[in-house]
Amino acid sequence: MRTTIHWIALPAVAVGVACPAWAVTYLSIEQAQQAIFPQARLQKIGVQLTPDQRKAIEKSSGVKVRAIKFDVWKVEGGGWFLVDEVVGKHEFITFALGLNPDGSVKQIEVMDYRENYGGEVRRPEWRAQFAGKKPGSKLKLDEDIKSISGATLSCRHLTEGVKRLLATYDIALKDK
């Protein structure tokens, strides 16, 4: 009978194939705007938070404010388009948040996702030593490997980023 369970013990680290940093760009700012507000006209507005606003946003969202100066987009006919970044232990995510005219969430789109495990894989010369040596290492991640399976990635950090933007809207944008 064919075995249906394959037991795979961890190979010694030295013979393992390094997984280069995983990075995907999904949408540019313009593409994200089109994805959330198709055909709409958006007007860019520069925002600078006052120290009081910053404190109020942090208090209301429970999340630290990273940038006090940034751009937002007002949608003609109502609504807002905001972009923010969140940093986790291993990941760095840029995302867009579309708000309805009443300030409720219309849509969230991840624009850019980057993650990295193990500092050494960042060094090109370290990565290069594996090129062509193992079947897996020949794969160019962006073009060939379509996806990674292996563990659920939590979107907790992004959820916190959304909370921060909702508070930012409430405190700094609502009356603009």
Next chain:
Amino acid sequence: MTSHSKTNRVRRCRPLLGTFVELSATGLEATSLARAVGAAFGRIEKVQRLMSVHDPESELSRVNAEAFFRPVRVSAETFEVLQRGLELACDSAGAFDFTVAPLLARWGLLPASLRRHGPGDWGDIQLLARRRVRFTKPLAIDLGGIAKGFAVDAAIETLRDADVSSALVNAGGDLRVFGSPAAAINLRHPIHRDLLPRTMRLGDAALATSSPCFTECRWQRLPVSHLVNPLQQRAVTGGISVTVRASECWLADALTKVVLNDPALAECLLTKHGAEAFVFTA
């Protein structure tokens, strides 16, 4: 006519089901493709709205609150997931069981409102006519072990019905591929995530992974995780990760739990469903 449409490709990612859901599709004119992808995300959002155990407004939360006192009528989707889950619970003699929510609540991994006293398992759930659910014991259900896969399947079906030529839906590692060419999937080691233990080609199939590695924590100094062995009423812990390949994602998702909890029995079930498992150990 179709030569240029083949090059159209949409790849999107949204935070849903507590993870990142990535959806990519090819093979339609750009506007139709964007619409199909939007509709597929919509199906996933609906599953989340109905079956989230964390959302007190979800249909599942209503079932958990009321089904012991009176039969609760549910949506076709929730009823379908309950039916399939109960069938698998029966086939696996309880190695897959979605009534472990009270234990997870006791460990602080699910809301305290799901704590229950006294025994009870999948055998105490009754599915009645007109899509009604009743508990014969005070139970609480967590569909986390099956609904994510179900949502992935629903999204793939939506894309297939929209006539895309290929699609991939990946909900934080629970994924399904449709169409050609076959997609290259990298199975990641749960502990040594910078290693590529295995790369596989997948066409018209699903992969799901369960591992306690990322949620393991301590409760009263005991190691616990979001994975429960219902036969022992204990958490699955340690450096292990199970990935199952099956025809549909809900099945792959649910079978990972059977492999974790009862590997010997899992062999039979995997064979029955034409599935296979990859078990990574430390």
